[in-house]
Amino acid sequence: MLNFSILGALQIRTALGPAEISGDLQRTLIQTLLVNEGQSISGESLVEEMWGDSVPENQANALQAHISRLRRKLKSLEPDRTLARVTIHPSGYRLTVHEGELDAAEFINAVRQAELATQTDPAATAKLLGTALSMWRGPVFGDFTGGTLCQLACARYEEYRMRAMELRFDAELRLGRHAAVLAELHEAHSNHPLRERFCEQLMIALYRSGRQADALNVYRLVWLHLSDELGIEPSPALRRVEHAILSHDPSLSPGVASPFALQTA
Template sequence: MLSFSILGALQIRTALGPAEISGDLQRTLIQTLLVNEGQSISGESLVEEMWGEAVPDNQANALQAHISRLRRKLRSLEPDRTTSRVTIHPSGYRLTINESELDAAEFTKTVRLAEVATADDPAATARLLGGALAMWRGPVFGDFPGGTLCQLACARYEEYRMRAMELRFDAELRLGHHAAMLAELHDAHTNHPLRERFCEQLMIALYRSGRQADALNVYRRMWQHLSDELGIEPSPALRRVENAILSHDPALAGDTPAPIILQPA
């Protein structure tokens, strides 16, 4: 059985240890098949992803040669497997892969589960998402992001990572862990300065830690940043948090899981 990791540089693990995929075209091919998560992709799309504008003269043969090479490589890693992982269908090529064999698919499934989980057990949610976020080893595909399709997939998985962070911070705030989360929230807000949810959560954590002035300064800097970069004002949700801080709203108390804190972004 193989497992594929793309939340970081591409890794393939076998029963005997890690395996390498050599050659940029082979890496682009398997990465493109992986981000389709078991769905078919047309030969034309694969050609464009692999070669861009430098398409070879006989693109069909060139693609088929790389498909055959990848099949042989994967077969060598699973000698007991009776069928090829890479198959061709009327709609294109498909890499057979189970959800549990791809870290990105397992990660997005966990985030979706956390999205619909009840708020009754924030500790379980925090543990679940903490474990999921620990799967990330760096940017998707590391220093080899591939072509347009892979880059779009990278952006999609990164959005899931941001949402997982938001949900985990919400759970930790419900548990009263505002002081412990301050450093992580500060980093998240600094690294993603236009993501208002991180700003809201940082303001709440600062306020609960007795740092009302710092919380309001974070809001003012965010307001200025949004105005300078995008020409917009803070969202109603972010303004509600500012108003709650100014009025010392009891909903901001550390032991009160108030809607102002936990409503979805």
């Protein structure tokens, strides 16, 4: 069994320890196969991903040489395995990845589980997502994102990470743990100032911590950002949170799930 980690710089772990994939083209090849999560990808797409505009003269042979090299490398990591990890299909090439072997797939599965449990079991949701988020070691693929397909996958995984953070903050606020997540909410909002869900959650955490003026100032700054950078006003949900804070709505009390900010998307 191999463990592929892409929530950070590419890592492959075996029973004997970590393994290296050397060369930019080999890294791009395996990363592209991994983000397809067991689905086939055409040779043309692999060539474009690996070489971009600098396609070699005999691209079919060049690609096959790299496929063979990757097969040998993976075979050396699993000497007892009889079937090759990388296989050819009518629709292209596929890297076999079993359940539990790819951290990104495990992470997405945890987020989907949390979406089902967030309304009924916030404690389990917070624990599940805390564990899932700890799988991230940095940006997907680290500083080596590869071509267009990998970059699109990076954006998709990053959006799942944002969703996981929002769901976890929701769960923690439902449990009345606003003080425990206040610093993390500040950081999330600072890193993503135009993501309104983080703003809603931060405003509620500040309000519950007795900092109404700070909560309203967060709203004011976001309103200015949205107006100046996008030419739009805050969403109805964010405006409802501001109104609830101004009116001291009882639903914003600690331990109470706000009908405004803590709804699931």
